[in-house]
Amino acid sequence: QVQLQESGPGLVKPSQTLSLTCTVSGGSISSGDYYWSWIRQPPGKGLEWIGYIYYSGRTYYNPSLKSRVTISVDTSKNQFSLKLSSVTAADTAVYYCARGSRFGELPIDYWGQGTLVTVSS
Amino acid sequence: SYVLTQPPSVSVAPGQTARITCGGNNIGSKSVHWYQQKPGQAPVLVVYDDSDRPSGIPERFSGSNSGNTATLTISRVEAGDEADYYCQVWDSLYVFGTGTKVTVL
Numbered sequence: 712q713v714q715l716q717e718s719g720p721g722l723v724k725p726s727q728t729l730s731l732t733c734t735v736s737g738g739s740i741s742s743g744d745y746y747w748s749w750i751r752q753p754p755g756k757g758l759e760w761i762g763y764i765y766y767s768g769r770t771y772y773n774p775s776l777k778s779r780v781t782i783s784v785d786t787s788k789n790q791f792s793l794k795l796s797s798v799t800a801a802d803t804a805v806y807y808c809a810r811g812s813r814f815g816e817l818p819i820d821y822w823g824q825g826t827l828v829t830v831s832s
Numbered sequence: 833s834y835v836l837t838q839p840p841s842v843s844v845a846p847g848q849t850a851r852i853t854c855g856g857n858n859i860g861s862k863s864v865h866w867y868q869q870k871p872g873q874a875p876v877l878v879v880y881d882d883s884d885r886p887s888g889i890p891e892r893f894s895g896s897n898s899g900n901t902a903t904l905t906i907s908r909v910e911a912g913d914e915a916d917y918y919c920q921v922w923d924s925l926y927v928f929g930t931g932t933k934v935t936v937l
Contacts, residue, residue: 748926757918757929757930757931758918758928759928760925760926760927771925811926814922815863816863817880818865818881819865819867819877819920819926820880822875
């Protein structure tokens, strides 16, 4: 059973960089079958896909966030990470890491529990 | 960008049938997935590829997709089905619907 767990600061100041890490257990990021995503959900609102990464380091980002997003992978630790720069209050959300596929041919079948990140001074 | 439109809310009595629609331009040509999200929890996949169910999901959950509308149907609704439901497709990126809150009366 694959499990994902987000970790990182719950409070970030405006204009700073949000950094989160997702640790995958029960399966290897390097298996090659999946792409590893970040998805967020502002309080009381819907889901927004941020981007994904393949174990090789190939990335693809939501165009609406592309200029501020960096996703990286550390296969030795079975982890992948999110950096979102120049944050504002609008970036306050629950951030989920999840497992999907390159062209969405597979559903997002495993999700982390989510971590709330608040942007506030 | 591709937009998926869902009704904000659906109310249904226990034992009855709930139908949640997801509208999108020619959505029938895409694979639609549905997620259930209970308060404070991560989404859970309940239907994938329009009408397939992951293991462990009751047969009461079913889906269909044609034309400009995909539909998630929950038969014999139970109190535990009360949640937010999101449809999702791939359109050069992962796109989620606006979400529907299902209330069991």
